[in-house]
Amino acid sequence: MKYILSICTLLFALDGVAQARALSKALADSPRAYALFDDAGKPVAWPDLVEAAREADVVLFGEYHDDPVMHWLQAELIHDLLAADIRPALGAEMLEADDQLVVDEFLAGWVSDDKLKAAANLWPNHFTDYHPLLELAKVHELPFIATNVPRRYASYVYRHGLAGLEELSEEAKAFLPPLPVPFDITLPGYDAMLAMGGGHGGETLPMAQAIKDATMAHFILSNLPEGAPFVHFNGAYHSQDGEGIGWYLREGQPDLDILTIHVHMQSDMSAPEDGEVGRGDFLLVTHERMTRTH
Template sequence: MNSRWIVASLVALSLTPLSVNASCPSPGEWWQANQSVPNNELLAQAAQQQVVLLGERHDDIDHHRWQLSTLAGLHALRNDMVIGLEMLPRHAQPVLDDWVAGELNENELLEQTQWQETWGFDPALYLPIFHFARLQQIPLIALNITPALRQRLSAEGFENVPADQRHHIPAPQDAPAAYQQRLQAAFEQHAMDMDDPDRLTRFINAQLSWDVAMAHGLADEARQGYLAVGLMGLGHVIYNEGVAHQLNGMGVEHALSLLPWERNECQIPDPSLADAVFVLEADAHTHSAPTNHN
């Protein structure tokens, strides 16, 4: 089952605006608990956390622009910051280290990380963030695991895979009931064989393996005193049921989930969607990036 539609399905099932409110969200505003929050207050709150999660729709350039501006704001408040990436598996870490050290050009970065095979989305969407990290000497952390390991963990169980072969990632916490229901709904939208009950179990286990792997990478950095900022798909962030739930199970008590949110007329964002959302103009944002990234 192709993993790319998982997050898209979860988001489509979840991003439902609330009713019309007298105070309409405006592009450029942060919203938290049904009200607008000044940018400096929200960023100051985020900078006090152990972990901050920045969700994204992978092919939306405005989501990445928002991530970059948020990263810059956080780094102005916390020098001890790292940026965790869903986009790359753990074995790409030496390449990221070489990139931040200035030892690679763009083509070498993309070739050595096997970007097209590993991630596949237009690198032009992400290169501004990579350049920001190198300019500011902010460590980039590969959070993900390979699809092969994810499938092995979901099929065999964590207890049957030696710790050194799973990067010492612990077994995940059970999925919250609402998250499990959303995962099942996403599975049912795309599953080819509905008569195999084990397939749904493997699908949910694979998603939990994905969540806990990223949570583990961020938690490791947070325990060293860093502000660990994770960039990942919206489906891992919404309702704090994915990565945030796994972080909580690891004893990370101070985490903040942030999402971009497209305004729809005078709707207000669901306050349970994330700890805060940043308002984008729905008609203005685009799902494309410049094609020249050399």
């Protein structure tokens, strides 16, 4: 009889373990907005990222331009910094340097959304994805810097190379970093662009990317706040692996404390894919089936 009871107890215990495992798997597979990991691939909590951002000089928040969760968390980071009495400067790839005047006029309340749309080179998804950040800056009286190179000059570099920038007017050069712009084609990101281009354009293709990176870094460095980070929003490719904007920031100010948030979309949210670990100080993962904004 005792033997039978022992067998029954063991079966119940095994059944309990199986149920616990099934529940754990179900929870792991349950839909969730995001997962966050450190540079070693270890799961971390959102407050860990906020605390690291508080201590940084520059935060490079990478994104996929059509991911609503990433855009939501960009705004949440600013809310959390403000709640901690940290007043960051903001900036974005999605606004070009020659639009700074109208951006400032919008922040000051002098122009409406419609006037901003008419005057600035806004992205098609501006009002769904980036305008909330501008509104946040407006409400809290934070600077918002249009950091990217005017697109006509990126196109010019694609046609004529970086050396061609010397031919531009002094008025045009006001929207560029100091010339000549350093360029290292051996950086893996730029080297990969040569392969992606299939030989078309030669080095001028990664040069066109480099002038964007260099210009964004220049306007970040020119607008660093005291006692608070500059939080910059950009496509992930512009800041992954410490390259792109980060490389130019370190060229300009080697001792700068730069925090990079890399992003990735995948189906399994329980652990990061190996190839994405270490591409930033934090890895923000969203689900690949997440609805896109455009």
